[in-house]
Amino acid sequence: MLGFPSAPVLASGAAQAPVSLVVGLRADAEPDERGADVVDKLEESVDVVGSEPLDAAVAVDVPADQAAEAAAALRADPAVAYVERDHIAGIAATVPNDPSFVSQWGIKRAGVGTAWDTTRGRGGVVVAVVDTGVKAVPDLSGRLLAGYDFVNDDTNAADDQGHGTMTAGVIAAAGNNAVGAAGICWFCKIMPVKVLNSKGYGTYSDIARGIRWAADKGADIINLSLSGTEDSQLLRDAVAYAGGKGAMVLAAAGNLGHSKPHYPAAIPSAIAVGGSTPGDLRYSWSNYGGWVDIAAPGCNLAQGLNGAVSQFCGTSSATPFAAGVAALLASTSPMPTAAMIRSALVSSADKLPGAWVDPSGGRVDAAAALASLRAAQDALVQDEVPPAAAFVTPGGGALVRGTVQVSARVTDNLGIAKVELLANGVVVIVDRSAPYSLPWRTAVRGGTVTLGLRAYDRGGNVTSAARRVVVDNWGPTAKITSGPASGTRNVRKTKYVTAQAADRNGIRRLELLVNGKVVQRSTGTRRTFAVQTWKFGKTLKIRVRAIDRAGNVSNTATRTWYR
Incomplete structure (x- = not known):
């Protein structure tokens, strides 16, 4: 935990x-x-x-x-x-293995086997594991998406501690493959987001960044098998941001065995998960109280970094169990919203003795939750009409730089579930509510990029659109080719400065700056500027600024003249 x-x-x-x-x-x-x-x-x-x-x-x-x-x-x-x-986050002592837990008793207890008769998950559902990273152990082979490491600020989100890998295994270890253990959602994708270091510690700021990144990258479910004793507005804002993107956030209640709220689980928009025993009692180490929304089996089998299967106990294990059930629900059609999944998950839970979770919840029951969700989905008309999707901005062939606001027009007869923006085939951000405006941070220095729109309606139908744009994040070259040299003294009357610039995509304008202020502008790639020296005091600092068609700026070296 x-x-x-x-x-x-x-x-x-x-x-x-x-x-x-x-x-x-x-x-x-x-x-x-x-x-x-x-x-x-x-x-x-x-x-x-x-x-x-x-x-x-x-x-x-x-x-x-x-x-x-x-x-x-x-x-x-x-x-x-x-x-x-x-604040600093860290892994507390893991609850010792109980020798009686020699099989996946939670699968049967929580009705997952019955739910599997209807769905075992689908590849379009993405669960973000915001943790110590995830290793591609055999049970997760082929289903790990590209992730990010916020501890070291790079794209290698591999697990160097083991906790995140076991968490991912509880959610989505492949079933019926004669390897390891069976996860809850066999075919769901895992998005690894590393926010904790090799000792299991990390800052609230890294966790908040990880939550936001996962939401932007299109995670349907965000699993936080971590907890802290301190509240945080930064975490509250991050969880709210993820909810606004349509993601469902589940977080571990904590393993201290008391009723004091832990965070981010106690944030109302997150689902706080406690750990239940085979007899539906509270494990002594599980935190409890009215702020805990639901419980789930607290000891589950999963593969570790070495590929060996062992018991994984704690609310860190209960949370991915509940997240896996949520992912099963997300795998149904018409595609449910996060609010529909939460309602089905909580309202259908089996009531527990001892009132150690909120009375409206209980221990998760996958089969009952699926039935509850089906009842809500049956109210929707069977949808076989795909959505309509088209780019609004930028235009085809547009020259772009920096962060580009991509807007789309997307409609459907029964409603849109989500819209993905792709750059050269890779999802860069997801939006789940109109108007569809998706910021894209151009990462390449220059070249043609194919942007893609992928729109999903509530019935699971998909429509795609594509558009090519030209990225230019490379500034133009600019130099002064003639004029008084820097350090020239006794300058008088009108002096002339010639400058020229070049850029692969063209120059928008040249600007002459004297003492930091623009005094003349010119279109084109070459211009001779006339400087009326008597207007600018005893010292003149001369430079020319070139602006290319994409808006990138370069400056010449400054020349200082003295009157």
Whole structure:
């Protein structure tokens, strides 16, 4: 089970280590500008060790003995919405194996076998495992999607601890393949998102980034087999963001055996999962209380990093069990919404003795949840009409750079489930609500990219559209070819500066800047500018700026003249 201590365990002498503060930003300016301004202002009163932009927030490191002063200064800043410590997450002690748990008793107890008579999952359903990463063990072969590592900030989301791999196995280990154990959703895809290091620790900020990334990449279900004792607006915002993208978030209630809410499980929009025994009692280590939404079998078989199958116990194991059942429900047609899945999962759960979960929930029952969902889906007309989908912007052949806002027109007779944007065949972001506006961060320096739209309606019908655009993130070349050299003194009257620029996609304009201000503009790739020197004081700093057709900017070296 993953647990978040209130503070990291520090080695001797670490008391003076910097403290990281998460600073939430108000929504009345551009995030990057707001974050930079807040940090600059803070540096006037405290020593800022470092900073890093986050989504609608900025992380600021300050000396430990200045943390209180920094927090007070930040809270007084009108651009700041909230200030909180960037807490540390970590794996708590795993519950020891119980020798009586020698088979997958949870499958039978929770009615999964009966549900398999209807569905064993489908490949279009994506479950994000936000954890220590995931290794491609035999039971997960061929079903791991590209992931991301927020601990090391790279695309290698392999597991170096083991926890995430076992979590993924409980959700989606292949069934009926004579290998390992059977997961709940045999054919679902797993999206590995590494937010915890090799010792099982990670920051709230990395976890929040992982949640948002998974939602943007189209995860239908987000599994958080981790928990912490501290509430966090940053985590609340990330879970809300995922919900807005149509993703369903499930989180572990925690393994301390008490009723104190743990986070992110206790965030109302997440589903908090506790661990139940074969007799539907609470494991002594499972947290409990009205904030826990449902329970699921707390000990399950899964493959570890070495491929061996062993018992995996804790609310870290119960959560992927519930997530696997949710993924089974998501595999049905017409495609259910996250709200429909949650309602079916919670309302159909078997009531438990002891009132250790919310009275509206209980222990998950896959067969009953499926029947409940079917009743809701039967109210929908059988849909065989595919949706209509078309690009609105950018236009075909458009020249683009940076972050491009792609808009689409998508309609359907019974409703749209989701719209995916692909770049050269790879899903880059998903939107589940109109108007469909999908930001795409162009990653290549230049070249032609094929954009794809893939629209799914509520009945599971799919329509695709494609459009090619030209990406240009490479600035033009620019140089001054003639004019007084830098350092020239006694300049008088009108002096002439000739500049030229080149770019593979064309130049939009040249601009002459004197002392930092644009004084002349010209279209074309070459221009001789006349500088009336007497208008600009005793010192003139001369440079030319070139702007290409995509909007990239390059500047010549500055020449300084003296009158």
